[in-house]
Amino acid sequence: MDHDIDRILISRHRIAERVMELAAEIARTYAGDVEAGLTLVTILSGSLIFLSDLIRCLPLRMKIGLITVSSYKGTKPTPAAILQQLNTDVTGRHVLLVDDILDTGGTLRLVREQLVSAGPKSIRTCVLLRKPSKAPPDVPADFVGFDIEDVFVVGYGLDFNDHYRNLPDIAVLRPEVYAS
Ligand code: 5GP
Ligand code: MG
Numbered sequence: 001m002d003h004d005i006d007r008i009l010i011s012r013h014r015i016a017e018r019v020m021e022l023a024a025e026i027a028r029t030y031a032g033d034v035e036a037g038l039t040l041v042t043i044l045s046g047s048l049i050f051l052s053d054l055i056r057c058l059p060l061r062m063k064i065g066l067i068t069v070s071s072y073k074g075t076k077p078t079p080a081a082i083l084q085q086l087n088t089d090v091t092g093r094h095v096l097l098v099d100d101i102l103d104t105g106g107t108l109r110l111v112r113e114q115l116v117s118a119g120p121k122s123i124r125t126c127v128l129l130r131k132p133s134k135a136p137p138d139v140p141a142d143f144v145g146f147d148i149e150d151v152f153v154v155g156y157g158l159d160f161n162d163h164y165r166n167l168p169d170i171a172v173l174r175p176e177v178y179a180s
Helices: 012-030 048-055 106-116 175-179
Strands: 005-010 038-044 063-073 076-084 094-102 122-130 143-147 170-173
Touching: 012 048, 012 094, 012 122, 012 143, 038 048, 038 106, 048 094, 063 106, 076 106, 094 106, 106 122, 170 175
Parallel strands: 038 063, 038 094, 094 122, 122 143
Antiparallel strands: 005 170, 063 076
16 A cells, blocks of 8 residues: 555644644534534544544544535545435534535535534534635635645545545555556
8 A cells, every 4th residue: 555655745643733733622612512412423434534533532522423425436526415314413403514625615515505404503614634725615614624735635534446544644646546
């Protein structure tokens, strides 16, 4: 797997530091207003590892919700589609949407629309990565780990054709891998 990597964009150490900082920001935001209940809704599969690290830094009472959305074929964006519906009721609850990366915004826009109809008390979004050159203004993120350049990245949960999710760092693959 290592020989497929062109360069590491964000190291595992930098990710770990930033996840702790994000968790502190999130904890400050919800502290004192958790009576309604907090649900972290995770967009699978890319956010799997991010969520598992984030929640272990978050000393808040919470539930986890899962929703599966597909949006990429290889390195090419396709219209976001829900593959598996949310498995929990968020009516009246605070919702924090957790996604791996905010790119064109199609995924978060779609999931937000679905959740609004359930009548949550609030909806905020947290993304590990954002490509600011593409992210549209109507899909804001409340918590952002890193702004990155417009390159296709893998690792730390992010895939290329369902591989490379288990790389501990966030990396760019060699061009030959994408071409094959
Ligand atoms: P959007 O719907 O905002 O265009 O894209 C969000 C989704 O597309 C992400 O949740 C992620 O699954 C996928 N995606 C966008 N950019 C990348 C990327 O650079 N690498 C990988 N592996 N997935 C990406
Ligand atoms: Mg995703």
